[in-house]
Amino acid sequence: MTDLKLKTHQMIDSLKTICANFGLGNDGNEFKIITQVFLYKYLNDKFAYDVKAIDKTLANYGNDWQAYYTQMSDDEQELLYLQLPNTAILKPHHLISYLSVRQNEAGFANLFDDTLFDIATKNAELYAVKTDGGAKVVLFERLSQYISDPSKRDEFCRAIINKISGFSFEHIFNQKYDFYADIFEYLIKDYNSNSGGKYAEYYTPNAVARIMAQILVPDDQRGQLKSQSVYDPSAGSGSLLMSVAHIIGEDKCAIYTQDISQKSSNLLRLNLILNNLPHSIGNVIQGNTLLNPQHKEKGQLKKFDFIVSNPPFKLDFSDFREQLDSKENQERFFAGIPNIPKTKKESMAIYQLFIQHIIASLKDTGKAAIVLPTGFITAQSGIDKKIREYLVNNKMLAGVVSMPSNIFATTGTNVSILFLDKSNRDKVILIDASNLGEKIKDGKNQKTVLSIVEENKICETFANKKAIEDFSVVVSYDEIINKNYSLSAGQYFDVKIDYIDISESEFNTKMQGFEQTLSDLFEQSKTLEKEIQNSLKTLVFKS
Structure with missing residues (x-):
């Protein structure tokens, strides 16, 4: 080979x-x-x-x-x-x-x-x-x-x-798949820069794709699933879809996609062919998902078993915003549509629309995994918070994994993966994986690379809903409500205070030492001030 x-x-x-x-x-x-x-x-x-x-x-x-x-x-x-x-x-x-x-x-x-x-x-x-x-x-x-x-x-x-x-x-x-993935990645690697046309935007890192797939389809479900529908409303090259399809089984699932980019649709078609999924090419749609979603049943949005997505975070959609703000879209965009800012229209939070579209496209027993800016999980106002309130109040949240910085070499935005599960009525797991990974140079950029051991730690912790000190917490929906709907693991970690046994005389001795040190520093400061003032007096102007 x-x-x-x-x-x-x-x-x-x-x-x-x-x-x-x-x-x-x-x-x-x-x-x-x-x-x-x-x-x-x-x-x-x-x-x-x-x-x-x-x-x-x-x-x-x-x-x-x-x-x-x-x-x-x-x-x-x-x-x-x-x-x-x-x-x-x-x-x-x-x-x-x-x-x-x-x-x-x-x-x-x-x-x-x-x-x-x-x-x-x-x-x-x-x-x-x-x-x-x-x-x-x-x-x-x-x-x-x-x-x-x-x-x-x-x-x-x-x-x-x-x-x-x-x-x-x-x-x-x-x-096996890994060989084809290598060919595909090698094929596009020279186009992952501005000079070659920004193909990196259509490619999600393999580590992220694997974590999302393994958490969505845990070990005990593999081999058990049949006739599953897997959807990505902003599919790019389809790396997320490939990972899920290979765990479920190519012959046991159908892929559904939509993406506005002609480049990404061609990349996706190539990826489906290379990965033994040509039977799903007929479900690939090139077009605007938000404005004109094409996957429907009886005039309504089609519902899917699994949804994965790494949607664009910021994008100017002001040209068609008014068309989205219609009566027929009120149910789909229940938390609202981002306003057009007076400056920097390109900063419009389009990811907020994709999250809502995904929620509306999920079966009652469905699961989803979405890559989002980490700011989403803690925002205390606006559309972000309304979406979190909806997920918690309707008990359809599985958990969140906050990823290390620079996990995507092409963006410095910190990202988290939001996992939805409409059947999860009980505990939610929140993982802070921000300290994992090794920092390496990737051309002019720096990226963080997770080891297989670290990937497995994230997936196993999530699957077992295991609380690990300074890494993960398992919380109830009520606890999330009490924390103002925050989904950041760090806000639930116990605050630890270390106590040291010490006698009164030892305490007094330490305090005297601190006071003496502080007095000495103050005296040194006064001496330095005088020296600086004297030095300034010696300076003269010379033409």
């Missing part, structure tokens, strides 16, 4: 080099080219793997299986396609091997583009992402169009085909 992982990274690096050689280095279209070529390679090899598993004759042909596949009749091919398990259907002329043989023909760029477009069209039902306007965004674009000089397009497409035809992914398709 290590060797294949290395080859995969080398292939991605090679695609970046090709883009640079043709003038597309750090170009806004470079990421599209690399991800779509990578996806074409992945689908090609996944198709080969699946058809060989179905038809043993194809498998017996080994590396020459394409020749036998090409000679199959239309009826034989159709029978083969019917047995494919959520895999893209590739005709013989769609295969990399077919394009490789024809790469020296004139107009190869057109053939290359037509092939990818044909694959996207024929597999649109499985792989297209829908927009809230009803349009379908298919898998592939015409990639050679990004080369401004038409005379260089054939050469560009030839270079791509030669780089992706040298090895196969086939023998690793039964491996």
